[in-house]
Amino acid sequence: MPRARLQRRAAQAKNYEYRQYEEDVSRIVAEDGGSEEEPYYMVKLRPEDDGAADEYMGAAEQHEDMMALDEAEGVEETGSQVPIGAESTPPITPTRTSGSRNSRPSQTPNRASTTKAKTRGVNELRDRGPDVIAKTGGQHNRLKILFGPTEEEKRRTLLTRDHWSTQETLPERDAGGLRHSYNTSEEARKREIQNVQKWYDRVGKKSFSQRQKSTSLARETGEGYLANSGSTDINMLMGAFATPRMYTLKQGQHLSTALPFLNRENRHGWMLYLGTGIQDAQWAPHEHERTQYLAVAVEQKRMTGHQNKLLEYSKAPAFNPTKQFPASIQIWALEPTPTCLPSDRIPPRLAYVICAEWGAPEQFRWCPFVPDESVQDMDTIYLGLLAGIWSDGRVRILDIYFENSKTANPETKFVQYTHAAFEISFRDTVPTCLQWLSATTLAVTTASGTIAYWTLSHSSAFAPSSHPAGNPYNPPPRFHRVVADTYIITLQSGFPSQPHVVSIGTASGLSILIDLRDPSADTCLSPRGRVFNTTQAWHEHTQSFVHPDEYHLLRHNPLRRFYMNFNTMRLESQIVRCATSPVHPGILVGGADGTVIASNPFMRFLNYKLSPWQQTWFRHEWRRSVSEIPLPIGPQFSAPLSQLSSRPTTPLSDLDAVPDGVLNKPLVRITEGYKVQQINLINSQKPGKEKAVERSLLTIHEEKSAISVLAWNPNLRYGTWAVAGMADGLLRIEDVGV
Numbered sequence: 001m002p003r004a005r006l007q008r009r010a011a012q013a014k015n016y017e018y019r020q021y022e023e024d025v026s027r028i029v030a031e032d033g034g035s036e037e038e039p040y041y042m043v044k045l046r047p048e049d050d051g052a053a054d055e056y057m058g059a060a061e062q063h064e065d066m067m068a069l070d071e072a073e074g075v076e077e078t079g080s081q082v083p084i085g086a087e088s089t090p091p092i093t094p095t096r097t098s099g100s101r102n103s104r105p106s107q108t109p110n111r112a113s114t115t116k117a118k119t120r121g122v123n124e125l126r127d128r129g130p131d132v133i134a135k136t137g138g139q140h141n142r143l144k145i146l147f148g149p150t151e152e153e154k155r156r157t158l159l160t161r162d163h164w165s166t167q168e169t170l171p172e173r174d175a176g177g178l179r180h181s182y183n184t185s186e187e188a189r190k191r192e193i194q195n196v197q198k199w200y201d202r203v204g205k206k207s208f209s210q211r212q213k214s215t216s217l218a219r220e221t222g223e224g225y226l227a228n229s230g231s232t233d234i235n236m237l238m239g240a241f242a243t244p245r246m247y248t249l250k251q252g253q254h255l256s257t258a259l260p261f262l263n264r265e266n267r268h269g270w271m272l273y274l275g276t277g278i279q280d281a282q283w284a285p286h287e288h289e290r291t292q293y294l295a296v297a298v299e300q301k302r303m304t305g306h307q308n309k310l311l312e313y314s315k316a317p318a319f320n321p322t323k324q325f326p327a328s329i330q331i332w333a334l335e336p337t338p339t340c341l342p343s344d345r346i347p348p349r350l351a352y353v354i355c356a357e358w359g360a361p362e363q364f365r366w367c368p369f370v371p372d373e374s375v376q377d378m379d380t381i382y383l384g385l386l387a388g389i390w391s392d393g394r395v396r397i398l399d400i401y402f403e404n405s406k407t408a409n410p411e412t413k414f415v416q417y418t419h420a421a422f423e424i425s426f427r428d429t430v431p432t433c434l435q436w437l438s439a440t441t442l443a444v445t446t447a448s449g450t451i452a453y454w455t456l457s458h459s460s461a462f463a464p465s466s467h468p469a470g471n472p473y474n475p476p477p478r479f480h481r482v483v484a485d486t487y488i489i490t491l492q493s494g495f496p497s498q499p500h501v502v503s504i505g506t507a508s509g510l511s512i513l514i515d516l517r518d519p520s521a522d523t524c525l526s527p528r529g530r531v532f533n534t535t536q537a538w539h540e541h542t543q544s545f546v547h548p549d550e551y552h553l554l555r556h557n558p559l560r561r562f563y564m565n566f567n568t569m570r571l572e573s574q575i576v577r578c579a580t581s582p583v584h585p586g587i588l589v590g591g592a593d594g595t596v597i598a599s600n601p602f603m604r605f606l607n608y609k610l611s612p613w614q615q616t617w618f619r620h621e622w623r624r625s626v627s628e629i630p631l632p633i634g635p636q637f638s639a640p641l642s643q644l645s646s647r648p649t650t651p652l653s654d655l656d657a658v659p660d661g662v663l664n665k666p667l668v669r670i671t672e673g674y675k676v677q678q679i680n681l682i683n684s685q686k687p688g689k690e691k692a693v694e695r696s697l698l699t700i701h702e703e704k705s706a707i708s709v710l711a712w713n714p715n716l717r718y719g720t721w722a723v724a725g726m727a728d729g730l731l732r733i734e735d736v737g738v
Contacts, residue, residue, distance in 0.1 A: 139606065139607070142606065143606070145561070146543075146560060146605075147543060148560070156182040156183055159182045160181070160183075160541050160585070161602065164177075164541070164584065164585050164600060165603070167585065167600045168599075168600055168615075168676060169598050169599050169600060169613055169614055169615035169676055170586060170598050170617075170720075171581070171584040171586045171719065171736070171738070172584075172737065172738060173720050173735075173737030177584065177737070178583045178584055178717070178719040178720070179584075179716070180582060180716070181496075181497065181540040183497040183543065184496045184497045192369065192438065192439055192496075193439070195440075195457075196367075196369050196371050196439035197371055197372060197373070199371070199440060199456070199457045200371035201372070203457070203462075204456065204457075205371075205372065207421055207462045208399040209399075210421070211419065211420075211421035211462065211463065212398065212399055212417070212420060213418045213419035214415050214416060214417045214418065215416050216413070216414070216415055217355060217414040217415065217416050219411070219412065219414060222414025222416075224326060225327060225328040225353065225356075225416075226328055227300075227326075228274075228276045228298055228299065228300050229276060229300075229301060230274075230275030230276030230277075230298075230729050231275070231665075232251055232275075233248055233249060233250045233273075234249055234666065234668060235247075235248050235662060235667050236249060236271070236668040236669075236670065236730070237667065237669040237670065238257075238259075238260040238271075238670045239261060240260075240261065240262075240673075241671055241673070244260070244669070245260045246662070247260075249271070249272075250273065251273060251275040251729075252272075252273070252274070253273055254270050254272045254273075254348055255271045256269070256271075256344060256347075257269040257270060257271060257734055264344075267734075268337075268341045268342045268734065268735045269342055269732065269733055269734025269735060270342065270347065270348050270732075270733050270734070271670075271730060272332075272348065272732075273731075274296065274298050274330070274729045274730075275298060275729045276299045276300075277298065277299040277704070277708055277725075277726070277727040277728065277729060278296065278297075278298055278299075278708045278709045278725025278726060278727070278729065278730075278731055279297040279298055279299050279361065279363075279708070279709070280295075280296070280297045280361070280362075280363055280364055280709060280725075281294060281296045281297075281709045281723050281725050281731065282294070282295050282365060282366055282711060283295075283712075283713045283715065283721075284331075284366050284383045284384065285366055285367070285368060285369060285370055285384060285714060285715065286370070286715055287370070287715050287717075288373065290335070290336055291333050291334070291335055291336075291381075292334045292336065292713065292715065292721065293331055293332070293333055293383055294331070294334065294723060295329055295330070295364065295366070295386065296329070296330045296331075296332060296725070296731065297328075297329050297330070297360075297361040297364065298729065299360070300328075301325070301360065302322075302325040318430075318447065318487070319487075320393075320430065321359070321391065321393030321430050322359050322360070322392060322393075323392070324357050324358055324359050324392050325357060325359055325360075326355070326357050327358070327360045327361060327390075327391075328361075329354040329361050329364065329386075329388070330350055330352075330353055330354075331350075331351055331352040331353070331354070331383070331400075332350055332351065333350075333351035334348045334733065340717045340718055341735050342721065342735050348733065349410070349412075350412045351381075351402075351410070351412065351413070352400075352402050352413050352415070353412060353413070353414045354386075354398065354400070354415065355414055355416040356390070356417045356418075357416075358390040358391075358392050358396070359390045359391030359392040360391045361390055361391075362390065362391055363388065363389045363434060364386055364387060364388035364389070364434075365386075365388075365434060365436055366385070366386055366387075367384045367385035367386075367387070367436055367439055368438075368439055368495065368496070368714075369384070370382065370384040371439070379403060380401055380402075380403060381403075381404045383400040383401065384399075384400065385398070385399055385400075386398045387434055387436070387442050389433075389434055389444075393425060393426065394424060394425050395423070395424040395425075395431050395434060395444055396422065396423050397423075398417060402415065421462060422454075423472065424454070424474065425472075425474055426446055428448070429448040429450070430446065431444050431445070431446055431447075432445050432487065432488050432489065432491075433445045433488060433504075434491065435491045435492060435493045435502070436495065437493050437495060437502075437516075438499050440455055440457045441454070441455045441456070441499075443502060445488040445504060446488065447487050449482055449483060449484035449485055449486055449487070449488055449506070450480065450481065450482050451481060451488070451491070451504065451514070452479060452480040452481075453477060453479050453516070454475055454477050454478060458478060460476055461475050462475070479516060481519055483504065483512060483514055483523075484504060484506045484508075484510075485508070486506050486507045487506065488504050488505070489507060489533065489534060490503075490504065490534070490536040490547075491503075491504050491505075491536075492536045492537060492538050492545060493538065494538050494543075494559065496540070496582070497540060497543070498543070498559060500515060500516050500517050501513065501515055501516070501559065502516060503536060505533045505536050505547065506532065507532050508528070508532070509529040509530060509531065509532050509550075510525050510528050510529075511525070511526040511533070511536070511557065511562075512525055512526075513525075513545070513557070526547075526557050526562055526563060526565070527563065527564075527565060530550045531574075533547045533548055534576055534577075535547070535575070535576060535577045535578050536578075537578050537579060537580040538580065539587065540580070540582055541585040542556060542558065542585070542601065543560075544556040544557055544558040544559060544566070544605075545557045545562070546578055546587065547578075548574070548578065548589075549565065549567070549575075551574070552570060552572060552573060552575060552591075552698075553567045553569070553571075553681060554567065554568055554570070554571075554575060554578060554587070554589055554601075555567050555568075556601065556605060566605060566608070567681050568587075568599065568601035568605060568612055568681075569589055569599050569601065569614055570679050570680075570681050571593075572591070572595070572699075573592045573593035573699060573701060574591060574592045575589055575590070575591055576590060576591060576592050576707060576708075577589070577590035577707050577709065577710045578590070579711050579712055579722075580712065581712035581713075581714070581719055583712075583714065583715075583716050585600050585601070585602045586599070586712075587599055587600070587601060588617070588710045588712065588722060588724075589710075590706075590707025590710050590724065591706070591707065592701045592705070592706045593619075593621075593701045593705060594619055594620035594622070594705040594707060594726065595620075595707075596616065596617040596618055596710065596724050597614050597615060597616050597617065598614065598615055599612055599613060600613075611679065611680060611681075612679060612681070613676055613677070613679075614676075614677065614679055615674060615677070616672075616674035617722075617724070617736060618670055618671065618672040618724075619670070619671045619672070619674075620668065620669075620670055620705060620707070620726050620730070621669045621671075621702075621705055622705040622726075622727075622728050623666065623668075623669075623702065624702070625664050625666060626663040626664070666704075668728060704726070704727045704728040705726075705727070705728075706726070706727045707724055707726060708725050708726060708727045709723070709731075710724055720737030721733070721734070722734060722735075722736050
């Protein structure tokens with residue numbers, strides 16, 4: 001082998017620890033005379049820890065390896081650690097032994113990015129995935145490489161294609177348009193629900209009722225937990241593009257999305273104003289109930305004491321917990337019509353407020369299944385388990401239920417939680433992301449690059465009866481490992497069909513795919529981006545993780561080809577949020593400019609030659625007070641309006657008729673009614689016969705114009721309901737089905 005080739009490969013392995021994909025391999029093979037050897041996509045494996053547990057949270061005596069916990073005597077466990085479909089799912093990457101024609105001799109000097117898996121055999125190596133996509137063979141080859149070689153995997157893919165072939169962008173509301181993915185069976189779902197309900201009846205309900213402490217609050221006291229630093233009201237333009245109408249919303253008020261339009265038949269939704277930026281919003285899994293519940297958290301901070309200015313905080317806030325202060329999670333109730341549309345006559349109401357002095361809630365996730373459906377009666381509303389990260393650096397799980405008011409206009413219930421039955425803290429770091437791997441297993445990542453998960457059905461999840469009352473109990477994890485060298489920003493699991501597979505996004509620009517069954521061997525990296533991703537989602541129908549790229553494209557990283565990008569959607573600004581649904585293949589994407597678009601990427605995923613269709617749901621634009629906007633008064637000078645001695649008549653002539661009360665306050669404009677369009681994923685310019693080149697431009701937008709939250713309703717009958725939160729405190733809830 002030529003010396004130059006060895007040096008080139010060694011340099012790649014040293015810098016990125018993974019091999020380049022098809023283009024580089026094809027070029028190298030061509031330079032080497034067309035060798036028939038397969039390209040080897042080997043990932044560098046981490047050395048085994050020989051079963052020794054890492055030092056964890058200052059409780060070394062509790063550190064046990066996951067396998068040691070499983071094999072401990074006297075442990076009785078209900079529920080599954082990696083449920084739906086995990087027992088029949090192959091590892092991330094195929095195994096090649098040294099006896100096959102694809103293996104390489106271990107003494108080859110350019111094997112810097114490969115190692116032998118000690119736990120699986122002396123001569124066994126792990127590679128990154130299936131072969132390169134052949135240029136011949138057509139769709140059959142593509143399906144085999146992307147989804148799997150078996151007939152069952154091919155059948156599920158074709159069923160998905162045929163069922164949603166007519167959905168181009170927004171989901172269909174008609175019968176059959178909403179159903180669970182073909183990749184998971186109803187038997188597996190029922191088995192998982194039965195397991196979690198069995199655990200809750202035997203152990204969970206008693207554990208939460210004994211250890212979770214809460215008290216009811218009066219309305220005057222509870223409203224103090226809703227306080228935030230946002231403005232008390234906001235001006236908003238909505239309606240037809242040529243003749244918009246202006247509305248003023250105060251904190252907690254709402255507005256029907258159909259009100260500004262003359263034709264209101266096909267508009268079913270609400271706009272709410274909550275004061276400041278929406279931090280998170282998640283639908284409760286209320287599959288068999290009419291009323292739908294949405295948990296919402298806004299950006300809150302300590303309202304008393306000294307307030308540090310921006311960039312003047314002495315400690316890095318992303319790496320250190322805050323002091324405890326009052327904050328809340330709001331749970332809004334929405335009533336549907338008999339046809340499962342948001343009711344236009346019954347506005348959303350604030351049904352329940354989770355009050356706590358644990359700092360601001362930063363992220364939370366509902367348990368995917370309700371552990372106990374027997375309590376759904378006229379007197380009690382049970383929403384299930386809510387896991388959250390609070391800014392005091394702790395992860396908690398709360399069991400949420402409250403009394404059902406029988407009055408026509410029920411009042412908001414304020415409940416203060418003082419102690420959680422399940423609480424986790426970390427030494428020298430803070431939690432950053434959490435995700436349910438099953439109905440009883442919760443995974444958490446930290447700022448130090450570690451991942452761990454806990455199983456509630458395990459005997460060590462809750463404090464034993466012999467534990468001293470009043471002393472905090474920190475349950476040991478069933479799995480704990482360093483998986484990244486830097487801050488972990490996003491975490492997503494392949495639940496429900498691939499619950500053992502997780503993808504994490506780091507501040508280094510890399511996304512890492514990990515199989516929790518063998519994290520040392522089954523690990524793969526995506527191509528590095530120059531901008532780290534702030535959002536990630538698992539798309540069940542294409543079996544891929546979706547992330548934004550470093551510019552304005554949405555990329556898919558399939559489970560079997562995680563090291564490659566498949567682009568399916570495009571925005572004109574940086575993508576900051578994306579959301580997928582378990583009951584249809586539609587994806588919502590939100591940008592920094594306030595645009596939200598929807599598309600069904602499945603057909604583009606199967607045939608990469610197709611130009612995808614996408615549709616704008618709405619666009620949200622925020623502008624600051626006119627007195628703060630720099631306005632041009634000369635060819636080389638600009639100044640805020642407040643600093644001008646006299647108004648220039650030309651650029652400001654249209655503002656003379658606008659009341660000063662509108663000009664001196666921020667203003668929001670909501671535009672909608674965009675048509676479906678077929679887009680080109682490469683923004684090209686073709687001067688003459690030159691080759692098309694892609695523009696790489698990023699525009700800076702107002703921070704409060706950005707979309708901060710996107711989520712689909714996971715409940716089957718209400719799967720066309722979507723929620724979008726904005727950085728200025730507006731929350732839009734609407735049925736977007738067609």
